[in-house]
Structures are given as C-alpha cells and as structure tokens.
Amino acid sequence: MKILKKATFLLFATVLLASSCTSPTQDIKIVIDTNVIKYSSLIHITDAADPSVTPAxxxxxxxxxxxxxxxxxxxxKNFTVSGGIITIGVAPSTTPTVDKPVKINVNITAPGYTPVTQAIEFNPGVMQQVNNINLLKIGSPPVVTPPVVTPPTPVVLTPITFNFIGICVNKSNFELRPSIYIFYRETGSATAFQYLGYMDKGQITAxxxxxxxYDFEMTYASVNYIVTETIAQTAYTEKVTLGDICNSF
Known part of the structure; x- marks a missing residue:
C-alpha cells in the first residue's frame, strides 16, 4: 500500500514549546493540520430509489x-468506502492547471447493483467538490423524479460555529485539526445524514x-466518527476521540 510520506504531514505540524526546568518535553503541544491534500472530492454513495439506504x-x-x-x-492508497462516504484528493506534489486538469474515473460496484463509472475532474481554484452517486438495483426501473412540492414555512436558523479537534487517549499532547467534509442529521430522526459542508482545520460555521x-458525522481514513450536540449557544468546541489512526502520527 502506498502512503504519502509522513514527513509531508509533519511539515504541517505546529509544535508549541514551553520552557521547563524539570523535563524538556513538559508542556509540549503537537497540533496536526490535515489540510495537506488541497484539492479534494467528497464521494457520497446511496441507493437511487432510497437515499437513506447505503448499499452494502x-x-x-x-x-x-x-x-x-x-x-x-x-x-x-486505500479507497475503502465507509458508510457510503469517502474523500479522495490530488497528491500535494500535483497542482491542476487550466491546460492540464487532473482527470480520473471513479468505478463503483456493489452486490445487486448496476456498476457505475463517473468521471471526476480537478480544476485550478476549485479546492473542494461534492459528488453524489446513486446506485440502481439490478432490474429496477429508472428512478422517476417526484413532483415538486411546496415546502413548509422555514424555521429560524442561527449561524453556529464549530471547532472540531481530534484527540488520542494515549497521547495527551496531541491534537488533530481535520480539514474534511462533514454530514449532519437531527438526532433520533429516520432521515439519512445530509451534507453540511467542508470544515477547514476543524472549523465550520453552519x-x-x-x-x-444534531448528530455530526465525518469520515477520515475509512472510519466514521459521530458527535452529538444540542444547540443552545452559537459556538462549540467538539473533541473527537480517534482510534487506530493515532498510530500514524
């Protein structure tokens, strides 16, 4: 399996050092910024007939x-899809240009579904993109677009700022500031997770x-993480306990 050199990530690590008389490592805080891959694409895969279903x-x-x-x-180089979600991106050593955009094909299969191939193109200046891909069950008729229904009166929305920080239980001096896509849904609802937006260095306003x-879901290194919060103020710092990915840093 190919892995981008760990040194690439360390270039984006901010080390805060406070002097100490007892130990040279006391009060060191290591903050890892995951915003190494600048051009990325969120791929969200669902059942064409029922978007709340993720094909197995x-x-x-x-x-x-x-x-x-x-x-x-x-x-x-491990493209494992978790919960129908994966984020891919262009290697930091490559920058798309007008004359030479980065072009790929994403091929998706699932038992009982018709295979899908979708072309994705990374162009200069377009740092993030979302690709929703619907899989059609084999033998199913084409999905018919339902008629337009007048939506109910909208509720009052308030801008809420979140600061998500990844932590490791065995590394008290470590913080991960994720730059990834995030989904959400109202807690207890039967609805599927919906795309909320892209958070930069762990920060997003929604x-x-x-x-x-609300439940907030993010996927990193093929693992889904969910944080739940009741909205009662306009700013939150959410700590996300990471798993095996901690061994990579």
Missing part, C-alpha cells in the same frame, strides 16, 4: 490518466435550529 459491499477503484496522483484524504439536537 461497496467497492471503489480509481482509473484514468491521473489515477496515480489520487489518494484517500488521510494520504493512503445554520442550525436553536434547541434541536
């Missing part, structure tokens, strides 16, 4: 003229309803 056994492969330049957002409780 999804296999995703990358082909095309620039396939060798594409990595999973954590820097690995319009939500005061008093409601």
């Amino acid at each position: 056994g999804i296999v995703l492969t990358i082909t095309g003229q620039d396939a060798d330049k594409i990595y999973e957002i954590s820097g690995k 319009s939500l309803v005061m008093g409601k409780k």
Whole structure:
C-alpha cells in the first residue's frame, strides 16, 4: 500500500514549546493540520430509489490518466468506502492547471447493483467538490423524479460555529485539526445524514435550529466518527476521540 510520506504531514505540524526546568518535553503541544491534500472530492454513495439506504459491499477503484496522483484524504492508497462516504484528493506534489486538469474515473460496484463509472475532474481554484452517486438495483426501473412540492414555512436558523479537534487517549499532547467534509442529521430522526459542508482545520460555521439536537458525522481514513450536540449557544468546541489512526502520527 502506498502512503504519502509522513514527513509531508509533519511539515504541517505546529509544535508549541514551553520552557521547563524539570523535563524538556513538559508542556509540549503537537497540533496536526490535515489540510495537506488541497484539492479534494467528497464521494457520497446511496441507493437511487432510497437515499437513506447505503448499499452494502461497496467497492471503489480509481482509473484514468491521473489515477496515480489520487489518494484517500488521510494520504493512503486505500479507497475503502465507509458508510457510503469517502474523500479522495490530488497528491500535494500535483497542482491542476487550466491546460492540464487532473482527470480520473471513479468505478463503483456493489452486490445487486448496476456498476457505475463517473468521471471526476480537478480544476485550478476549485479546492473542494461534492459528488453524489446513486446506485440502481439490478432490474429496477429508472428512478422517476417526484413532483415538486411546496415546502413548509422555514424555521429560524442561527449561524453556529464549530471547532472540531481530534484527540488520542494515549497521547495527551496531541491534537488533530481535520480539514474534511462533514454530514449532519437531527438526532433520533429516520432521515439519512445530509451534507453540511467542508470544515477547514476543524472549523465550520453552519445554520442550525436553536434547541434541536444534531448528530455530526465525518469520515477520515475509512472510519466514521459521530458527535452529538444540542444547540443552545452559537459556538462549540467538539473533541473527537480517534482510534487506530493515532498510530500514524
């Protein structure tokens, strides 16, 4: 498995050092910024007939003229889809240009579904993009677009700022500031997670309803993380306990 050199990540690590008389490592705080892959694409895969359903056994492969330049957002050549979600991106050593955009094909298969191939192109200046891919069950008729329904009166939305910080239980001096896509849904609802936005270095501002409780989902290194919060103020710092990915730093 190819992995971007760890040194690439360390170039983006901020080390805060406070002097100490007892130990040279006391009070050291290491903050890892995951915003190494600048050009990224969120791929969200759902059942065409029921978007709340994630097809089981999804296999995703990358082909095309620039396939060798594409990595999973954590820097690995492991394109495992988790919960129908994966984020891929262009290697830091490659920058798309007007004359030479980065072009790939994303091939998706799942048992019982018709295979899908979707072309994705990374162009200069477009740092993030979202690709929703719907899989059609084999033998199913084409999905018919439902009629337009007048939506109910909208509720009052309030801008809420979040600061998500990844932590490791065995590394008290470590923080991960993720630059990834995030989904959300109202806690306890039967609805599927919906795309909320892209958070830069762990920070994102979203319009939500005061008093409601939400689940927030993010996927990094093929692992889904969920944080739940009841909205009662306009700013939150959310700590996300990481798992095996801690061994990579």
